[in-house]
């Protein structure tokens with residue numbers, strides 16, 4: 001066996017922006033055979049399948065039919081967050097390994113069900129938080145966990161996108177669905193990246209979350225106004241007393257020098273880390289202005305190969321799936337892939353906590369909602385019961 005037979009479930013924006021390159025133009029393409037696709041949206045299913053010659057009898061509107069009819073080794077679940085659990089669990093039950101784009105799920109109930117199914121079936125599940133493969137994050141993780149900076153105390157992380165990401169009036173729309181920014185929040189879409197990267201580095205368990213949401217810009221858009229948050233500040237308290245503010249939004253002017261503007265400063269007992277996520281080291285100046293290029297994330301190389309951590313993060317998961325299916329995956333690597341942190345449980349917990357905080361919050365000024373503190377142990381107790389509180393060390 002030298003290739004994995006992969007069924008792709010959902011072929012919307014993330015496939016257009018990232019995964020089509022992984023499947024067909026990356027250093028990992030030679031281990032991937034995309035044999036079938038399931039997506040109820042005719043336009044997206046036909047776009048992908050026509051472009052990549054997926055035969056008519058391998059195109060499905062329903063993933064269950066695909067799982068029944070096609071011989072597969074793995075699936076990738078590129079559906080909206082609240083639809084991750086069903087196709088993931090069905091795939092694991094069918095004996096397949098599964099890649100899921102971040103976040104694991106929209107709720108801890110879904111994330112827990114996915115993790116429990118993976119454990120019970122003995123299949124592998126990989127959550128594609130691509131920042132985990134960013135060399136700067138990996139280096140920070142190794143150095144922090146080597147004890148170089150002492151104990152994490154307080155940190156601030158920023159991830160601010162251009163307005164065009166959330167604006168349904170932008171032509172072409174960035175996401176496949178016009179109501180994307182109403183169905184998602186900066187928390188579900190952006191905070192999860194930064195919360196996950198931070199937790200990977202410090203390996204601490206979150207215990208409380210409180211969010212503040214700002215809704216000034218999106219409601220003023222026209223002709224389609226968006227009922228949603230422009231900006232959110234999520235404060236996470238960790239078990240050791242440390243605190244982090246994760247500030248995310250999608251309303252930077254479209255003239256910004258990059259689609260996403262990011263940075264982080266973490267203060268620790270013996271030093272600090274400044275993660276220059278904002279300064280990948282490549283600016284271009286041309287007739288349209290000055291722009292930042294991030295060659296670490298997604299690189300279109302001269303020979304057509306697409307590289308960068310956006311590609312290598314899921315690519316390395318498939319390499320491990322292939323090794324496991326050949327009986328060659330090291331036991332320690334398998335175990336390290338299946339911890340709650342690696343499977344994104346705590347990030348799903350922060351996400352659900354932050355959204356619950358805002359839902360129960362009060363409008364303290366025009367367009368500003370101050371959320372209530374959410375005790376994450378109580379949340380898990382309520383949603384999953386005492387055994388899960390224990391399993392996840394809360």
Ligand SMILES: NC(=O)c1ccc[n+]([C@@H]2O[C@H](COP(=O)([O-])OP(=O)(O)OC[C@H]3O[C@@H](n4cnc5c(N)ncnc54)[C@H](O)[C@@H]3O)[C@@H](O)[C@H]2O)c1
Pocket residue numbers: 009010011012013014015018038039040041044061062063078079080081083087101102103128130175176177189
């Ligand atoms: N890695 C990243 O940085 C990154 C970037 C963007 C999106 N994402 C994640 O990828 C996932 C998909 O996001 P998107 O932006 O592509 O959304 P999207 O709305 O553009 O596409 C989702 C696709 O899933 C299809 N779909 C819906 N229900 C389905 C079902 N039951 N079975 C099969 N297909 C179904 C839709 O028809 C659509 O084509 C989300 O979880 C999102 O958070 C990750």
